[in-house]
Amino acid sequence: MGYPVILHLRGRRAVVVGGGKVAARKIRGLLEAGADVVMVAPEAEPELQALAAAGTIVWRIKTFAPSDLEGAFLVIAATNDDKVNEAVAQAAAPGQLLNVVDAPQRCDFHVPAVIRRGPLTIAVSTEGASPAVARRIRRELEDQYGEEYGPYLEFLQQARDIVLREVADPEGRKRLFQALAADSFRQSGRWGEEFSHLLAKEKERSSKKGRER
Structure with a gap:
């Protein structure tokens, strides 16, 4: 293997x-x-x-x-x-x-048989046993992961940089990354607007936590 x-x-x-x-x-x-x-x-x-x-x-x-x-x-x-x-x-x-x-x-x-969607790379390999099977699986995955994943992941890279720069709390970062990775976020299409809301909410949470200490 x-x-x-x-x-x-x-x-x-x-x-x-x-x-x-x-x-x-x-x-x-x-x-x-x-x-x-x-x-x-x-x-x-x-x-x-x-x-x-x-x-x-x-x-x-x-x-x-x-x-x-x-x-x-x-x-x-x-x-x-x-x-x-x-x-x-x-x-x-x-x-x-x-x-x-x-x-x-x-x-x-x-x-391998490869699907590229911007930063997303999906590779399918049968280790040479059957390239035809690998290509068939690739075609099935192409339908599942459409072209929208390219701009979506490019946005996530920009958002990740902002989160790492502006959110110090590890748990807060984790919550944001999970929210951005959710299908509901991707499907909304309003990535910038929703991210700004989530980021502001997380900053407020962090600020409140700091005042309570």
């Missing part, structure tokens, strides 16, 4: 060997995470060619060589040639995170 983590890839080099549809899917995810992507492939999908032309990724138009992995934090072998994928696996250095498509036994990590 794997240990689930969220990797911070911003500014880190990710090398993807392959230029087909699978590589394109992997590269889209890496770009969303802010990785510096280097693609190694003699040919590539039009989508990937466009990304390279725009300077979004670096495309080394060549067959794979072990030197292509120098400086990589993360390596993905995503070709349809088992020999090339194995060569990538053999060339990966200790400490480089390796993923070989369709070869879970060769992987340091698996790429």
